Amino acid sequence: MTEVNDDAELEAFRAEARAWLEANFPPSQKGRPTELQYSGSPPQGDALLWKQRMAEKGWGVPTWPKEYGGGGLSARAARGLQEEMARIGASNPIYISLGVTMVGPTVLDYGTHEQKLRHLPPIARGEIVWCLGYSEPGAGSDLASLQTRALDKGDHWEISGQKVWTSGANHADWCGVLVRTDPAARKHEGISFIMTDMRQPGVEARPIEMIGGASSFCEVFFSEARAAKDDLLGPLNGGWTVGKRLLQHERASQTGDPVSARQPDPLQDVAKRYVELDEQGRIADADLRTRLTRQLMHEKAHALTIARAHAESRGNASPSNAVSMLKASSTLIAQTRAELTVEMMGSSGLGWAGDGFSRDEIVTVRGWLGGKAISIAGGSYEVQHNIIAKRILNLPDAASTS
Numbered sequence: 001m002t003e004v005n006d007d008a009e010l011e012a013f014r015a016e017a018r019a020w021l022e023a024n025f026p027p028s029q030k031g032r033p034t035e036l037q038y039s040g041s042p043p044q045g046d047a048l049l050w051k052q053r054m055a056e057k058g059w060g061v062p063t064w065p066k067e068y069g070g071g072g073l074s075a076r077a078a079r080g081l082q083e084e085m086a087r088i089g090a091s092n093p094i095y096i097s098l099g100v101t102m103v104g105p106t107v108l109d110y111g112t113h114e115q116k117l118r119h120l121p122p123i124a125r126g127e128i129v130w131c132l133g134y135s136e137p138g139a140g141s142d143l144a145s146l147q148t149r150a151l152d153k154g155d156h157w158e159i160s161g162q163k164v165w166t167s168g169a170n171h172a173d174w175c176g177v178l179v180r181t182d183p184a185a186r187k188h189e190g191i192s193f194i195m196t197d198m199r200q201p202g203v204e205a206r207p208i209e210m211i212g213g214a215s216s217f218c219e220v221f222f223s224e225a226r227a228a229k230d231d232l233l234g235p236l237n238g239g240w241t242v243g244k245r246l247l248q249h250e251r252a253s254q255t256g257d258p259v260s261a262r263q264p265d266p267l268q269d270v271a272k273r274y275v276e277l278d279e280q281g282r283i284a285d286a287d288l289r290t291r292l293t294r295q296l297m298h299e300k301a302h303a304l305t306i307a308r309a310h311a312e313s314r315g316n317a318s319p320s321n322a323v324s325m326l327k328a329s330s331t332l333i334a335q336t337r338a339e340l341t342v343e344m345m346g347s348s349g350l351g352w353a354g355d356g357f358s359r360d361e362i363v364t365v366r367g368w369l370g371g372k373a374i375s376i377a378g379g380s381y382e383v384q385h386n387i388i389a390k391r392i393l394n395l396p397d398a399a400s401t402s
């Protein structure tokens with residue numbers, strides 16, 4: 001592993017990273033965000049070249065061990081790499097996939113050596129698309145009520161049931177499915193996590209259209225679908241613990257890390273474009289000015305809190321329950337920013353389609369609508385507050401106080 005023990009070593013690593021990026025990052029990709037891996041539009045041309053080079057280097061998953069396709073960097077070195085990439089406007093072309101942010105880290109935590117060798121390198125190269133089958137029509141926040149069942153057929157698992165809101169299922173090759181393997185056990189204790197091939201006759205994914213116009217998630221029907229016995233991740237009937245661990249990795253990826261290649265326009269610049277200014281160049285509407293200032297202060301505080309969490313965690317890259325705090329605050333900040341932006345845009349903030357609006361205006365409006373989902377996905381805003389109350393503040397259960 002590439003460790004950096006002090007500032008001098010970090011600077012030496014950053015110089016090495018700068019030189020590699022200089023030689024390998026195609027300038028045409030500057031400022032270009034990475035497409036969601038399950039968007040159905042695979043990268044072409046320079047975007048593909050950039051992805052291949054990063055995959056070969058292992059820097060798409062910089063902290064994973066080299067033997068599983070990663071870069072073998074310590075958390076601190078990876079942070080240095082991320083900052084060097086942000087400096088030149090380079091996005092991580094492997095990053096935006098559930099495989100990288102959730103499934104891979106959980107396989108690293110719970111997988112056998114053979115499972116890691118089989119599943120991690122294709123994720124690290126961005127070749128395999130994963131989805132997650134947790135939620136069901138009768139099991140969302142109360143996930144442990146899930147009913148999809150896996151029967152032990154001796155040489156394989158047989159899976160039947162329905163999942164819902166499964167992001168990217170229509171493009172996925174594999175799914176991490178939470179299933180009931182012991183219906184007689186208490187509900188948290190009869191669940192297992194099975195890695196399931198999506199490309200088989202017993203699996204059907206039906207896309208659901210979202211308010212923002214995209215169709216990024218699906219209903220998924222499993223009808224006697226098959227999974228290999230050794231695609232059980234973690235212990236049999238221990239899937240609740242494995243599944244919760246994966247959700248911590250998911251929430252850690254949703255904390256709104258400020259270091260990214262493409263930052264949205266600063267709100268004050270949006271204001272200057274769309275709203276009336278007074279003779280001193282300030283936003284004329286004093287109430288809007290106050291709310292905007294408050295938002296900018298929250299954004300700054302959030303960014304500093306993340307920077308502090310990174311500094312404090314140093315070598316330890318594992319997420320804890322504290323990610324619920326950062327997920328809740330980043331959700332609130334992103335949604336408030338979107339509300340303020342469309343408010344400042346006035347009638348230009350009503351554009352859904354058509355020549356009367358610029359492309360940026362349409363993207364902003366759709367992003368504002370689509371962004372409503374972020375306080376639900378990965379566990380709702382209210383459920384994050386329950387976790388903070390129970391697991392961080394050690395407050396008693398609401399039920400036990402009545």
Ligand SMILES: Cc1cc2nc3c(=O)[nH]c(=O)nc-3n(C[C@H](O)[C@H](O)[C@H](O)COP(=O)(O)OP(=O)(O)OC[C@H]3O[C@@H](n4cnc5c(N)ncnc54)[C@H](O)[C@@H]3O)c2cc1C
Nearest residue numbers: 132133134135140141165166167373376377378379380382
């Ligand atoms: C964009 C998006 C992508 C998603 N992707 C996936 C995916 O890939 N795979 C997957 O399995 N799922 C996915 N989900 C589903 C997501 O995990 C669930 O929607 C979420 O857990 C909430 O469950 P629910 O929709 O059944 O709502 P419910 O659990 O029915 O909740 C309804 C409301 O009640 C509140 N509530 C419920 N219980 C409590 C409580 N105990 N205390 C306080 N308030 C409570 C909730 O906060 C919410 O406001 C996705 C959702 C979205 C929006």
